[in-house]
Protein backbone atom coordinates (compact mmCIF):
# COMPACT_ATOMS: atom_id res chain seq x y z
CA UNK A 521 0.00 0.00 0.00
CA UNK A 522 1.29 3.44 -0.85
CA UNK A 523 2.02 5.46 2.23
CA UNK A 524 0.83 9.02 2.20
CA UNK A 525 1.98 11.72 4.52
CA UNK A 526 -0.85 13.63 6.10
CA UNK A 527 -0.02 16.52 3.86
CA UNK A 528 -0.02 14.33 0.74
CA UNK A 529 -3.28 12.73 1.81
CA UNK A 530 -4.97 16.09 2.23
CA UNK A 531 -3.73 17.21 -1.18
CA UNK A 532 -5.09 14.07 -2.80
CA UNK A 533 -8.42 14.60 -1.08
CA UNK A 534 -8.59 18.17 -2.27
CA UNK A 535 -7.88 17.06 -5.82
CA UNK A 536 -10.63 14.50 -5.73
CA UNK A 537 -13.08 17.16 -4.61
CA UNK A 538 -11.93 19.53 -7.31
CA UNK A 539 -12.42 17.15 -10.21
CA UNK A 540 -15.60 17.92 -12.12
CA UNK A 541 -16.68 14.27 -12.21
CA UNK A 542 -17.04 13.99 -8.43
CA UNK A 543 -20.65 12.92 -8.91
CA UNK A 544 -19.31 9.62 -10.22
CA UNK A 545 -18.41 8.78 -6.62
CA UNK A 546 -22.10 8.16 -6.03
CA UNK A 547 -23.39 4.77 -7.07
CA UNK A 548 -25.67 5.23 -10.03
CA UNK A 549 -29.23 4.12 -10.62
CA UNK A 550 -30.20 4.27 -14.28
CA UNK A 551 -33.77 4.54 -15.54
CA UNK A 552 -34.04 2.94 -18.93
CA UNK A 553 -36.25 1.31 -21.52
CA UNK A 554 -35.94 -2.40 -22.04
CA UNK A 555 -37.60 -5.13 -24.06
CA UNK A 556 -39.22 -7.96 -22.18
CA UNK A 557 -40.49 -11.20 -23.63
CA UNK A 558 -44.03 -11.75 -22.37
CA UNK A 559 -45.73 -14.94 -23.56
CA UNK A 560 -43.57 -15.00 -26.66
CA UNK A 561 -44.23 -11.41 -27.61
CA UNK A 562 -41.83 -8.49 -27.20
CA UNK A 563 -42.97 -5.76 -24.81
CA UNK A 564 -41.35 -2.37 -24.41
CA UNK A 565 -41.19 -1.56 -20.70
CA UNK A 566 -39.08 0.53 -18.36
CA UNK A 567 -36.70 -0.45 -15.60
CA UNK A 568 -34.32 0.92 -12.99
CA UNK A 569 -30.88 -0.66 -13.05
CA UNK A 570 -28.63 -0.52 -10.03
CA UNK A 571 -24.86 -0.17 -9.74
CA UNK A 572 -24.35 -3.95 -9.82
CA UNK A 573 -26.35 -4.42 -13.02
CA UNK A 574 -29.33 -5.84 -11.13
CA UNK A 575 -32.64 -3.96 -10.97
CA UNK A 576 -32.93 -1.63 -8.01
CA UNK A 577 -30.74 -1.27 -4.98
CA UNK A 578 -29.61 -3.26 -1.97
CA UNK A 579 -28.07 -1.52 1.00
CA UNK A 580 -27.35 -2.12 4.68
CA UNK A 581 -29.18 -0.41 7.51
CA UNK A 582 -27.12 2.51 8.77
CA UNK A 583 -25.75 3.37 5.33
CA UNK A 584 -26.57 6.78 4.01
CA UNK A 585 -28.97 6.78 1.07
CA UNK A 586 -26.67 8.47 -1.41
CA UNK A 587 -26.80 7.94 -5.13
CA UNK A 588 -27.04 9.49 -8.53
CA UNK A 589 -30.29 8.88 -10.40
CA UNK A 590 -29.90 9.11 -14.17
CA UNK A 591 -32.80 9.23 -16.58
CA UNK A 592 -31.81 7.45 -19.79
CA UNK A 593 -35.34 7.39 -21.17
CA UNK A 594 -36.70 9.77 -23.77
CA UNK A 595 -39.40 11.10 -21.43
CA UNK A 596 -39.36 12.76 -18.03
CA UNK A 597 -40.01 10.86 -14.82
CA UNK A 598 -39.99 11.10 -11.02
CA UNK A 599 -38.92 8.25 -8.73
CA UNK A 600 -40.39 7.77 -5.26
CA UNK A 601 -38.48 5.76 -2.62
CA UNK A 602 -41.44 3.79 -1.32
CA UNK A 603 -40.80 2.82 2.29
CA UNK A 604 -38.09 5.36 3.04
CA UNK A 605 -38.82 8.63 4.80
CA UNK A 606 -36.53 11.17 3.12
CA UNK A 607 -36.71 14.92 3.51
CA UNK A 608 -39.73 16.03 1.51
CA UNK A 609 -37.66 17.57 -1.29
CA UNK A 610 -36.21 14.13 -2.17
CA UNK A 611 -39.46 12.18 -2.07
CA UNK A 612 -39.96 12.09 -5.83
CA UNK A 613 -43.51 13.34 -6.26
CA UNK A 614 -43.82 16.05 -8.93
CA UNK A 615 -45.63 19.14 -7.60
CA UNK A 616 -44.97 18.13 -3.98
CA UNK A 617 -41.24 17.44 -3.93
CA UNK A 618 -39.51 19.25 -6.71
CA UNK A 619 -39.54 18.99 -10.45
CA UNK A 620 -39.58 15.92 -12.66
CA UNK A 621 -36.31 14.43 -13.87
CA UNK A 622 -36.01 15.33 -17.55
CA UNK A 623 -34.85 12.95 -20.27
CA UNK A 624 -31.07 12.64 -19.98
CA UNK A 625 -30.93 14.42 -16.61
CA UNK A 626 -29.04 13.10 -13.56
CA UNK A 627 -29.71 14.10 -9.98
CA UNK A 628 -28.05 13.39 -6.63
CA UNK A 629 -30.10 12.01 -3.75
CA UNK A 630 -28.40 12.10 -0.39
CA UNK A 631 -30.08 11.65 2.98
CA UNK A 632 -29.77 9.75 6.21
CA UNK A 633 -31.80 6.58 6.09
CA UNK A 634 -33.22 5.07 9.26
CA UNK A 635 -35.62 2.57 7.72
CA UNK A 636 -34.61 -1.05 7.25
CA UNK A 637 -36.71 -3.57 5.38
CA UNK A 638 -38.16 -4.61 2.06
CA UNK A 639 -39.04 -1.50 0.13
CA UNK A 640 -39.21 -0.44 -3.50
CA UNK A 641 -38.83 2.47 -5.84
CA UNK A 642 -41.24 3.45 -8.58
CA UNK A 643 -42.28 6.23 -10.88
CA UNK A 644 -44.72 8.70 -9.39
CA UNK A 645 -45.39 10.35 -12.72
CA UNK A 646 -48.45 9.63 -14.85
CA UNK A 647 -48.98 5.98 -15.72
CA UNK A 648 -45.31 4.95 -16.05
CA UNK A 649 -45.62 2.50 -13.20
CA UNK A 650 -47.92 0.36 -15.38
CA UNK A 651 -44.97 0.04 -17.77
CA UNK A 652 -42.91 -1.54 -14.98
CA UNK A 653 -40.98 1.60 -13.99
CA UNK A 654 -40.24 0.11 -10.57
CA UNK A 655 -37.54 -1.89 -8.81
CA UNK A 656 -36.72 -3.38 -5.38
CA UNK A 657 -35.11 -1.22 -2.70
CA UNK A 658 -33.83 -3.55 -0.01
CA UNK A 659 -32.33 -2.22 3.21
CA UNK A 660 -30.93 -5.26 5.00
CA UNK A 661 -31.18 -5.11 8.75
CA UNK A 662 -27.60 -6.37 9.21
CA UNK A 663 -24.66 -6.94 6.88
CA UNK A 664 -24.71 -10.67 7.64
CA UNK A 665 -28.05 -12.45 8.10
CA UNK A 666 -28.81 -13.08 11.77
CA UNK A 667 -30.41 -16.38 10.78
CA UNK A 668 -28.73 -18.91 8.57
CA UNK A 669 -31.09 -18.39 5.67
CA UNK A 670 -31.15 -17.73 1.98
CA UNK A 671 -32.74 -14.46 0.95
CA UNK A 672 -34.61 -13.87 -2.27
CA UNK A 673 -36.44 -10.81 -3.56
CA UNK A 674 -39.61 -11.24 -5.64
CA UNK A 675 -41.01 -8.26 -7.51
CA UNK A 676 -44.56 -8.68 -8.80
CA UNK A 677 -46.22 -6.84 -11.66
CA UNK A 678 -49.51 -6.91 -13.52
CA UNK A 679 -48.83 -6.65 -17.23
CA UNK A 680 -50.83 -5.42 -20.21
CA UNK A 681 -49.91 -5.07 -23.87
CA UNK A 682 -52.33 -2.13 -24.11
CA UNK A 683 -51.36 1.51 -23.79
CA UNK A 684 -52.09 2.48 -20.15
CA UNK A 685 -53.31 5.92 -21.30
CA UNK A 686 -55.92 4.22 -23.46
CA UNK A 687 -57.05 2.08 -20.49
CA UNK A 688 -57.44 5.18 -18.34
CA UNK A 689 -59.33 7.03 -21.07
CA UNK A 690 -61.70 4.12 -21.49
CA UNK A 691 -62.37 3.98 -17.73
CA UNK A 692 -62.90 7.74 -17.55
CA UNK A 693 -65.37 7.53 -20.42
CA UNK A 694 -67.48 5.16 -18.35
CA UNK A 695 -66.31 2.01 -20.14
CA UNK A 696 -63.87 -0.79 -19.55
CA UNK A 697 -64.12 -3.32 -16.76
CA UNK A 698 -65.42 -0.69 -14.33
CA UNK A 699 -68.71 -0.12 -16.22
CA UNK A 700 -70.69 -2.56 -14.07
CA UNK A 701 -69.99 -0.40 -11.01
CA UNK A 702 -72.27 2.26 -12.50
CA UNK A 703 -75.39 0.15 -12.61
CA UNK A 704 -76.61 1.42 -9.27
CA UNK A 705 -76.94 -0.48 -6.04
CA UNK A 706 -77.74 -4.12 -6.28
CA UNK A 707 -77.30 -7.19 -4.18
CA UNK A 708 -73.94 -8.75 -4.82
CA UNK A 709 -72.84 -12.30 -4.19
CA UNK A 710 -69.23 -13.35 -3.66
CA UNK A 711 -68.70 -14.13 -7.36
CA UNK A 712 -69.88 -10.66 -8.37
CA UNK A 713 -67.76 -9.04 -5.68
CA UNK A 714 -64.80 -10.89 -7.15
CA UNK A 715 -65.58 -9.73 -10.67
CA UNK A 716 -65.87 -6.17 -9.43
CA UNK A 717 -62.60 -6.28 -7.50
CA UNK A 718 -60.63 -5.64 -10.68
CA UNK A 719 -61.31 -2.86 -13.10
CA UNK A 720 -58.33 -3.49 -15.36
CA UNK A 721 -57.99 -6.85 -17.14
CA UNK A 722 -54.39 -7.95 -17.63
CA UNK A 723 -52.57 -10.08 -20.18
CA UNK A 724 -50.12 -11.58 -17.69
CA UNK A 725 -48.85 -11.54 -14.15
CA UNK A 726 -45.10 -11.36 -13.71
CA UNK A 727 -42.79 -12.47 -10.91
CA UNK A 728 -39.31 -11.03 -11.43
CA UNK A 729 -40.38 -10.22 -15.00
CA UNK A 730 -41.36 -13.81 -15.84
CA UNK A 731 -44.64 -15.62 -16.37
CA UNK A 732 -45.40 -19.15 -15.21
CA UNK A 733 -44.68 -20.40 -18.75
CA UNK A 734 -41.02 -19.85 -17.92
CA UNK A 735 -40.81 -19.13 -14.20
CA UNK A 736 -37.79 -18.24 -12.14
CA UNK A 737 -36.35 -21.30 -10.42
CA UNK A 738 -34.62 -20.66 -7.11
CA UNK A 739 -32.17 -23.37 -6.08
CA UNK A 740 -32.56 -24.00 -2.36
CA UNK A 741 -30.96 -26.38 0.11
CA UNK A 742 -32.78 -29.39 1.45
CA UNK A 743 -34.05 -28.51 4.90
CA UNK A 744 -32.74 -24.97 4.42
CA UNK A 745 -34.38 -21.76 5.54
CA UNK A 746 -35.50 -19.23 2.94
CA UNK A 747 -36.61 -15.66 3.43
CA UNK A 748 -38.70 -14.27 0.60
CA UNK A 749 -38.97 -10.51 0.33
CA UNK A 750 -42.10 -10.10 -1.77
CA UNK A 751 -43.10 -6.76 -3.27
CA UNK A 752 -46.51 -6.16 -4.84
CA UNK A 753 -45.46 -3.75 -7.59
CA UNK A 754 -48.76 -4.16 -9.44
CA UNK A 755 -50.49 -1.08 -10.78
CA UNK A 756 -54.00 -2.29 -10.01
CA UNK A 757 -54.01 -5.86 -8.62
CA UNK A 758 -54.32 -7.02 -5.02
CA UNK A 759 -53.25 -10.63 -4.67
CA UNK A 760 -52.69 -13.70 -2.53
CA UNK A 761 -49.34 -15.33 -1.83
CA UNK A 762 -49.90 -19.09 -1.89
CA UNK A 763 -47.14 -21.30 -0.46
CA UNK A 764 -48.83 -24.49 -1.66
CA UNK A 765 -47.59 -27.45 0.37
CA UNK A 766 -45.30 -25.29 2.46
CA UNK A 767 -46.10 -23.27 5.55
CA UNK A 768 -44.42 -19.97 6.17
CA UNK A 769 -44.12 -17.25 8.74
CA UNK A 770 -44.83 -13.66 7.88
CA UNK A 771 -42.12 -11.75 9.74
CA UNK A 772 -42.42 -8.24 8.35
CA UNK A 773 -44.96 -6.10 6.50
CA UNK A 774 -43.94 -3.01 4.53
CA UNK A 775 -40.47 -3.48 6.04
CA UNK A 776 -41.68 -3.45 9.66
CA UNK A 777 -41.32 -6.54 11.83
CA UNK A 778 -44.43 -8.25 13.12
CA UNK A 779 -44.93 -11.09 15.56
CA UNK A 780 -44.36 -14.10 13.25
CA UNK A 781 -47.69 -15.09 11.71
CA UNK A 782 -47.94 -18.65 10.42
CA UNK A 783 -50.03 -19.47 7.34
CA UNK A 784 -50.07 -20.97 3.85
CA UNK A 785 -51.79 -18.02 2.19
CA UNK A 786 -51.15 -14.34 2.80
CA UNK A 787 -52.95 -11.34 1.27
CA UNK A 788 -50.80 -8.66 -0.33
CA UNK A 789 -52.43 -5.43 -1.45
CA UNK A 790 -51.02 -3.15 -4.12
CA UNK A 791 -47.71 -1.57 -2.98
CA UNK A 792 -47.44 -3.67 0.18
CA UNK A 793 -44.48 -5.91 0.98
CA UNK A 794 -44.34 -9.20 2.84
CA UNK A 795 -41.24 -10.92 4.26
CA UNK A 796 -41.96 -14.62 4.60
CA UNK A 797 -39.64 -17.14 6.20
CA UNK A 798 -40.06 -20.76 5.25
CA UNK A 799 -38.41 -24.09 5.75
CA UNK A 800 -37.54 -26.27 2.75
CA UNK A 801 -38.51 -29.94 3.31
CA UNK A 802 -35.90 -32.68 3.79
CA UNK A 803 -36.08 -34.54 0.50
CA UNK A 804 -35.48 -33.36 -3.06
CA UNK A 805 -38.40 -31.49 -4.49
CA UNK A 806 -39.88 -28.53 -6.32
CA UNK A 807 -42.27 -26.19 -4.55
CA UNK A 808 -44.15 -23.50 -6.46
CA UNK A 809 -44.82 -20.25 -4.62
CA UNK A 810 -47.80 -18.72 -6.40
CA UNK A 811 -49.21 -15.22 -6.59
CA UNK A 812 -52.93 -15.32 -7.36
CA UNK A 813 -54.75 -12.18 -8.52
CA UNK A 814 -57.80 -11.13 -6.55
CA UNK A 815 -60.96 -11.73 -8.55
CA UNK A 816 -59.08 -13.07 -11.57
CA UNK A 817 -57.67 -16.42 -12.64
CA UNK A 818 -54.31 -14.91 -13.66
CA UNK A 819 -51.36 -15.84 -11.51
CA UNK A 820 -47.58 -15.77 -11.46
CA UNK A 821 -45.05 -17.65 -9.39
CA UNK A 822 -41.53 -18.82 -8.70
CA UNK A 823 -40.33 -22.36 -8.04
CA UNK A 824 -38.12 -23.42 -5.14
CA UNK A 825 -36.10 -26.44 -6.22
CA UNK A 826 -33.85 -28.65 -4.11
CA UNK A 827 -31.80 -31.69 -5.06
CA UNK A 828 -33.10 -33.28 -8.22
CA UNK A 829 -36.68 -32.10 -7.64
CA UNK A 830 -38.80 -32.40 -10.78
CA UNK A 831 -40.42 -29.19 -11.96
CA UNK A 832 -43.80 -29.73 -13.55
CA UNK A 833 -45.37 -27.24 -15.92
CA UNK A 834 -47.85 -24.87 -14.29
CA UNK A 835 -50.62 -22.94 -15.97
CA UNK A 836 -50.69 -19.17 -15.54
CA UNK A 837 -54.42 -19.57 -14.84
CA UNK A 838 -55.51 -20.63 -11.37
CA UNK A 839 -58.76 -20.42 -9.47
CA UNK A 840 -59.84 -16.75 -9.26
CA UNK A 841 -58.54 -15.32 -6.00
CA UNK A 842 -60.99 -14.36 -3.25
CA UNK A 843 -61.52 -10.72 -2.51
CA UNK A 844 -58.62 -9.58 -0.33
CA UNK A 845 -59.83 -8.84 3.20
CA UNK A 846 -58.45 -7.75 6.56
CA UNK A 847 -58.78 -11.09 8.37
CA UNK A 848 -55.00 -11.45 8.66
CA UNK A 849 -54.46 -7.75 9.27
CA UNK A 850 -56.69 -7.95 12.36
CA UNK A 851 -54.33 -10.56 13.84
CA UNK A 852 -51.00 -8.87 13.10
CA UNK A 853 -49.05 -7.41 15.98
CA UNK A 854 -46.20 -5.00 15.54
CA UNK A 855 -42.89 -5.99 17.12
CA UNK A 856 -41.65 -2.42 17.09
CA UNK A 857 -41.99 -0.73 20.45
CA UNK A 858 -44.12 2.25 19.62
CA UNK A 859 -44.77 4.67 22.39
CA UNK A 860 -48.53 4.93 22.76
CA UNK A 861 -48.77 8.68 22.66
CA UNK A 862 -52.15 10.26 23.22
CA UNK A 863 -53.87 11.38 20.02
CA UNK A 864 -53.80 15.14 19.65
CA UNK A 865 -55.35 15.45 16.19
CA UNK A 866 -58.17 13.39 14.63
CA UNK A 867 -59.41 13.30 11.06
CA UNK A 868 -62.15 11.42 9.26
CA UNK A 869 -61.40 10.76 5.60
CA UNK A 870 -64.11 9.24 3.48
CA UNK A 871 -63.00 7.43 0.35
CA UNK A 872 -65.53 8.43 -2.28
CA UNK A 873 -66.42 8.42 -5.98
CA UNK A 874 -65.95 5.84 -8.68
CA UNK A 875 -69.36 6.27 -10.21
CA UNK A 876 -69.71 8.76 -13.04
CA UNK A 877 -66.71 9.12 -15.34
CA UNK A 878 -64.52 7.17 -12.94
CA UNK A 879 -63.94 10.24 -10.75
CA UNK A 880 -62.50 9.12 -7.40
CA UNK A 881 -61.68 11.26 -4.40
CA UNK A 882 -61.73 11.98 -0.70
CA UNK A 883 -64.65 13.52 1.17
CA UNK A 884 -66.50 13.79 -2.15
CA UNK A 885 -63.79 15.83 -3.83
CA UNK A 886 -61.54 14.65 -6.63
CA UNK A 887 -58.04 15.94 -6.07
CA UNK A 888 -54.60 15.89 -7.59
CA UNK A 889 -52.03 16.76 -4.89
CA UNK A 890 -54.48 19.11 -3.10
CA UNK A 891 -54.10 19.43 0.66
CA UNK A 892 -56.58 17.15 2.43
CA UNK A 893 -55.71 18.44 5.89
CA UNK A 894 -52.91 20.17 7.77
CA UNK A 895 -50.90 18.83 10.69
CA UNK A 896 -48.43 20.42 13.08
CA UNK A 897 -45.08 18.99 14.03
CA UNK A 898 -45.16 16.65 17.08
CA UNK A 899 -48.86 15.97 16.78
CA UNK A 900 -50.09 12.40 17.18
CA UNK A 901 -52.51 12.11 14.28
CA UNK A 902 -55.31 9.58 14.05
CA UNK A 903 -57.03 9.15 10.70
CA UNK A 904 -60.22 7.19 10.20
CA UNK A 905 -60.41 5.91 6.63
CA UNK A 906 -63.97 5.02 5.65
CA UNK A 907 -64.57 3.44 2.27
CA UNK A 908 -67.94 4.43 0.79
CA UNK A 909 -67.15 3.20 -2.73
CA UNK A 910 -67.60 -0.09 -4.59
CA UNK A 911 -63.86 -0.86 -4.77
CA UNK A 912 -61.06 -1.46 -2.27
CA UNK A 913 -58.33 1.17 -1.95
CA UNK A 914 -54.72 0.56 -0.86
CA UNK A 915 -53.96 3.84 0.92
CA UNK A 916 -50.35 5.00 1.08
CA UNK A 917 -48.89 7.79 3.20
CA UNK A 918 -45.52 9.23 2.19
CA UNK A 919 -42.78 10.32 4.59
CA UNK A 920 -44.12 8.43 7.62
CA UNK A 921 -45.06 5.03 8.89
CA UNK A 922 -48.41 4.56 10.56
CA UNK A 923 -49.80 2.04 12.99
CA UNK A 924 -53.06 0.24 12.29
CA UNK A 925 -55.05 0.90 15.50
CA UNK A 926 -58.57 -0.19 14.56
CA UNK A 927 -60.50 -2.17 11.98
CA UNK A 928 -64.14 -1.16 12.12
CA UNK A 929 -64.95 -0.54 15.78
CA UNK A 930 -62.40 -3.04 17.03
CA UNK A 931 -59.26 -1.40 18.48
CA UNK A 932 -56.02 -3.32 18.01
CA UNK A 933 -52.28 -3.20 18.55
CA UNK A 934 -51.74 -3.67 14.84
CA UNK A 935 -48.90 -3.65 12.35
CA UNK A 936 -46.79 -0.65 11.43
CA UNK A 937 -47.04 0.00 7.70
CA UNK A 938 -46.93 2.56 4.94
CA UNK A 939 -49.80 1.09 2.90
CA UNK A 940 -53.12 -0.28 4.16
CA UNK A 941 -55.99 -1.74 2.17
CA UNK A 942 -59.42 -0.30 2.97
CA UNK A 943 -61.92 -2.86 1.58
CA UNK A 944 -65.39 -2.03 0.30
CA UNK A 945 -67.70 -0.80 3.06
CA UNK A 946 -65.00 -1.02 5.72
CA UNK A 947 -63.28 1.42 8.03
CA UNK A 948 -59.64 1.34 9.10
CA UNK A 949 -58.05 3.69 11.63
CA UNK A 950 -54.36 4.56 11.52
CA UNK A 951 -52.09 6.70 13.70
CA UNK A 952 -48.86 8.45 12.85
CA UNK A 953 -46.41 10.77 14.51
CA UNK A 954 -46.02 14.10 12.70
CA UNK A 955 -42.21 14.09 12.76
CA UNK A 956 -41.17 14.83 9.17
CA UNK A 957 -42.14 18.37 8.10
CA UNK A 958 -43.21 18.91 4.52
CA UNK A 959 -46.04 18.35 2.13
CA UNK A 960 -46.64 14.62 1.76
CA UNK A 961 -48.62 12.59 -0.73
CA UNK A 962 -51.49 10.59 0.75
CA UNK A 963 -53.20 8.56 -1.92
CA UNK A 964 -54.73 5.37 -3.19
CA UNK A 965 -51.98 3.27 -4.78
CA UNK A 966 -54.28 1.82 -7.45
CA UNK A 967 -52.70 3.63 -10.38
CA UNK A 968 -55.93 4.39 -12.22
CA UNK A 969 -57.77 5.59 -9.09
CA UNK A 970 -54.82 7.75 -8.18
CA UNK A 971 -54.76 9.32 -11.62
CA UNK A 972 -58.51 9.91 -11.40
CA UNK A 973 -58.62 12.03 -8.26
CA UNK A 974 -57.67 9.81 -5.33
CA UNK A 975 -54.43 11.69 -4.82
CA UNK A 976 -54.21 14.15 -1.96
CA UNK A 977 -51.52 15.50 0.33
CA UNK A 978 -51.05 16.17 4.03
CA UNK A 979 -49.23 19.41 4.68
CA UNK A 980 -47.41 20.54 7.81
CA UNK A 981 -48.60 23.96 8.89
CA UNK A 982 -45.76 26.41 8.54
CA UNK A 983 -43.56 24.03 6.52
CA UNK A 984 -42.49 24.54 2.92
Ligand SMILES: [Cu+2]
Nearest residue numbers: 913964966969
Ligand atom coordinates in the same frame (compact mmCIF):
# COMPACT_ATOMS: atom_id res chain seq x y z
CU1 LIG B 1 -58.34 3.23 -5.05
